[in-house]
Amino acid sequence: MNDVPLRLAAVERRYKSGSGVLPVLRGAELTLAAGEIVALVAPSGTGKSTLLHLAGLLEKPDAGEVFVEGRAAGSLSDDARTAIRRTTIGFVYQFHHLLPEFTAEENIALPQMAAGVSRKAANARARELLAAFGLTGREDHPPGKLSGGEQQRVAIARALANRPRILLADEPTGNLDVGTSDRVFGELLEQVRGQGVAALVATHNPELARRMDRIVTLDEGRVVAAS
Numbered sequence: 001m002n003d004v005p006l007r008l009a010a011v012e013r014r015y016k017s018g019s020g021v022l023p024v025l026r027g028a029e030l031t032l033a034a035g036e037i038v039a040l041v042a043p044s045g046t047g048k049s050t051l052l053h054l055a056g057l058l059e060k061p062d063a064g065e066v067f068v069e070g071r072a073a074g075s076l077s078d079d080a081r082t083a084i085r086r087t088t089i090g091f092v093y094q095f096h097h098l099l100p101e102f103t104a105e106e107n108i109a110l111p112q113m114a115a116g117v118s119r120k121a122a123n124a125r126a127r128e129l130l131a132a133f134g135l136t137g138r139e140d141h142p143p144g145k146l147s148g149g150e151q152q153r154v155a156i157a158r159a160l161a162n163r164p165r166i167l168l169a170d171e172p173t174g175n176l177d178v179g180t181s182d183r184v185f186g187e188l189l190e191q192v193r194g195q196g197v198a199a200l201v202a203t204h205n206p207e208l209a210r211r212m213d214r215i216v217t218l219d220e221g222r223v224v225a226a227s
């Protein structure tokens with residue numbers, strides 16, 4: 001296995017904007033080493049979500065290449081990209097995006113079953129993760145009966161369920177109050193470090209950013225070290 005979980009090489013992405021073109025990423029380079037946790041801190045609208053979507057193979061770059069474990073994503077079939085998204089990459093968003101009609105345990109078990117894990121093993125892993133996030137006793141609760149912090153914990157647990165090598169998070173605690181955000185973020189870091197997952201986390205919060213291994217920002221469509 002190639003040791004570099006994620007590499008963006010000369011990635012470009014532009015969007016149509018009215019009659020013109022908006023170049024958002026203009027030759028972005030980023031390497032995420034195994035187990036490395038990187039904060040992406042940049043002003044609103046500079047392309048953080050775009051970068052995460054490209055890294056997560058949800059969008060394709062207009063130029064350049066995204067390498068996941070050394071494989072060039074651009075040359076993969078849609079099925080192969082989907083398989084990578086299921087097993088190698090975990091996603092956390094600002095709003096939990098849990099399935100409202102399923103319990104906390106089912107929300108964490110379902111992506112595992114989609115990746116071929118048996119229901120029994122998936123439920124066991126879901127319960128183990130819920131316990132790690134202090135949610136024992138909440139297994140049968142649907143998202144609507146959980147607090148905001150609990151919902152985000154379940155969403156993070158779901159992202160880690162398939163033991164991904166890469167976690168991509170877009171403001172994972174951005175909709176929580178300061179104290180809850182601080183605690184949930186600490187739990188996220190503990191799990192990510194404990195499992196040796198490489199993570200790229202977009203945040204507007206400089207204090208959370210400082211708890212990661214390094215901080216990068218976007219400058220005119222390129223990734224640069226934050227000063």
Ligand SMILES: Nc1ncnc2c1ncn2[C@@H]1O[C@H](COP(=O)(O)OP(=O)(O)OP(=O)(O)O)[C@@H](O)[C@H]1O
Nearest residue numbers: 015016022024042043044045046047048049050051
């Ligand atoms: N699908 C799209 N079509 C057209 N323009 C888009 C699209 N997605 C993003 N953009 C534009 O690209 C720019 C970068 O957007 P992006 O969401 O990546 O920024 P961001 O840094 O994540 O912002 P925020 O911090 O506010 O979430 C913005 O100007 C946005 O309006």
